Amino acid sequence: MEFTAKSGNPEKQRTACIVVGVFEPRRLSPAAERLDQVSDGFISNLIRRGDLEGKIGLTLLLHSVPNTLCDRILLIGCGRERELHDAQYRKIMATTASTLNDIGAMEAVCYLTELHVKGRDNHWNIRQAVETMEDSLYSFDQLKSKKDATRRPLRKIVLSVASRRELQDSDAAVSEGDAIAQGVKFAKDLGNLPGNICTPSYLAEQALELAKQFDSITTEILDQAEMEELGMGALLSVAKGSRQAPKLICMTHNGNGKSKPIVLVGKGLTFDAGGISLKPAAAMDEMKYDMCGGASVFGVMKAVAQLNLPLNIIGVVPSSENMPDGAANKPGDIVTSMSGQTIEILNTDAEGRLILCDALTYSEKYDPEVVIDIATLTGACVVALGKHASGLLSNHSPLAHDLLNAGRSSGDRAWELPLWEEYQEQLKSPFADMANIGGRDAGTITAACFLSSFTKKYNWAHLDIAGSAWRSGEKKSATGRPVPLLTQYLLDRCKEK
Ligand code: BES
Ligand code: MN
Ligand code: ZN
Numbered sequence: 001m002e003f004t005a006k007s008g009n010p011e012k013q014r015t016a017c018i019v020v021g022v023f024e025p026r027r028l029s030p031a032a033e034r035l036d037q038v039s040d041g042f043i044s045n046l047i048r049r050g051d052l053e054g055k056i057g058l059t060l061l062l063h064s065v066p067n068t069l070c071d072r073i074l075l076i077g078c079g080r081e082r083e084l085h086d087a088q089y090r091k092i093m094a095t096t097a098s099t100l101n102d103i104g105a106m107e108a109v110c111y112l113t114e115l116h117v118k119g120r121d122n123h124w125n126i127r128q129a130v131e132t133m134e135d136s137l138y139s140f141d142q143l144k145s146k147k148d149a150t151r152r153p154l155r156k157i158v159l160s161v162a163s164r165r166e167l168q169d170s171d172a173a174v175s176e177g178d179a180i181a182q183g184v185k186f187a188k189d190l191g192n193l194p195g196n197i198c199t200p201s202y203l204a205e206q207a208l209e210l211a212k213q214f215d216s217i218t219t220e221i222l223d224q225a226e227m228e229e230l231g232m233g234a235l236l237s238v239a240k241g242s243r244q245a246p247k248l249i250c251m252t253h254n255g256n257g258k259s260k261p262i263v264l265v266g267k268g269l270t271f272d273a274g275g276i277s278l279k280p281a282a283a284m285d286e287m288k289y290d291m292c293g294g295a296s297v298f299g300v301m302k303a304v305a306q307l308n309l310p311l312n313i314i315g316v317v318p319s320s321e322n323m324p325d326g327a328a329n330k331p332g333d334i335v336t337s338m339s340g341q342t343i344e345i346l347n348t349d350a351e352g353r354l355i356l357c358d359a360l361t362y363s364e365k366y367d368p369e370v371v372i373d374i375a376t377l378t379g380a381c382v383v384a385l386g387k388h389a390s391g392l393l394s395n396h397s398p399l400a401h402d403l404l405n406a407g408r409s410s411g412d413r414a415w416e417l418p419l420w421e422e423y424q425e426q427l428k429s430p431f432a433d434m435a436n437i438g439g440r441d442a443g444t445i446t447a448a449c450f451l452s453s454f455t456k457k458y459n460w461a462h463l464d465i466a467g468s469a470w471r472s473g474e475k476k477s478a479t480g481r482p483v484p485l486l487t488q489y490l491l492d493r494c495k496e497k
Pocket of ligand 3: 376
């Protein structure tokens with residue numbers, strides 16, 4: 001989809017469709033009011049008859065409105081004006097995109113970006129409009145042999161801006177929104193691909209492809225032999241039960257000469273059967289999503305390359321399957337990680353931390369400014385926070401603070417859990433330096449505690465995206481989160497400088 005920002009009067013737009021808002025109860029937005037005036041009350045007449053009360057999510061399509069240059073006007077219910085918050089705005093934008101797509105208007109001028117959203121500005125409105133519309137038009141049909149193609153799909157949307165003065169900033173907002181949307185789409189596609197297609201080798205190929213597409217990106221892939229050389233005993237132990245070769249995928253976006261890089265480490269378990277501690281059958285297919293942390297790193301790399309951000313950013317994705325097999329890890333096995341610390345594997349299903357810990361130690365070589373890992377790490381995080389927030393744990397409170405803020409402003413929120421020393425107790429092992437599980441209590445925290453033993457040398461944050469990375473049920477799909485949060489964090493870092 002192509003987005004542009006523009007300012008101008010609605011009655012002067014020569015377009016297939018104009019989109020304006022109606023608030024509850026039966027109150028016209030300024031743009032709707034203007035169209036009503038030029039058409040001698042055409043819209044207010046309909047509204048008075050009760051055709052659209054302004055309820056959020058409801059729509060009314062008008063044809064041949066007098067004294068306008070457009071083919072149609074689409075009225076969108078916006079709810080109560082005073083209750084127009086982030087969530088309502090996103091709902092309105094999603095309704096707009098899907099309705100436009102359904103009615104066969106291939107292009108439109110949307111005035112809803114001029115509405116006032118509580119605590120937000122024009123820049124936010126424009127960017128969210130782009131992201132939300134792209135998100136709601138997404139579908140994953142690559143693997144359907146017959147695609148139900150929309151006859152006249154939506155191609156171009158002009159987003160209206162109240163004054164010319166805001167145009168330059170609006171163009172920047174469109175570019176940011178577009179880059180984030182592309183990153184989100186990339187992460188969703190990788191997430192939705194099944195485990196038999198999206199293997200560690202497939203992910204490695206995608207990383208090489210990114211380096212081909214963008215001059216700022218270089219990719220390096222470490223194979224099993226190279227990882228053995230580095231002593232990555234924890235990571236490699238997870239791959240032992242799989243026929244798929246593990247990969248350590250390293251992508252570098254070089255945007256700022258010699259400055260210290262920000263390193264993103266994403267869990268890339270292309271399928272997590274649990275290993276010998278086999279998972280139950282129900283919904284096990286969803287464990288193809290266990291590489292969504294890695295996918296979000298791919299998505300962010302794409303977004304920052306597209307935006308050409310003046311930062312050095314490194315994406316590290318340790319990738320493997322976790323399968324039951326005669327050669328697989330067994331409960332009680334003790335492995336030596338790259339850091340030299342030994343780990344007793346009490347449950348082979350707690351494999352994410354095993355591949356991450358070696359990738360985190362490996363990240364030391366980049367002399368990082370900060371390291372952020374992203375992982376579908378614990379079912380406990382879904383119990384604690386549900387699907388609305390990602391779990392955040394960190395050894396550096398300014399970093400946690402920045403990430404929480406980035407979550408709030410991007411609408412891709414995280415919530416902090418404590419990383420107190422006291423929880424470490426739960427990981428004690430009689431035979432090794434630590435166990436890989438910490439019992440039933442505080443599962444998300446003990447998983448992060450485990451990782452914290454490998455991140456002592458730098459400022460680090462961990463995002464547990466077990467609840468936020470995908471949706472189950474009828475609309476099962478990867479969400480592309482937390483690409484918006486992470487890209488926002490990086491955009492904020494650029495402004496700091
Ligand atoms: N990938 C899973 C976590 C997960 C489970 C995410 C369900 C989303 C939905 C992870 O590898 C795992 O299996 N974790 C175990 C850890 C436990 C054995 C300590 C879990 O959460 O049950
Ligand atoms: Mn697991
Ligand atoms: Zn897992």
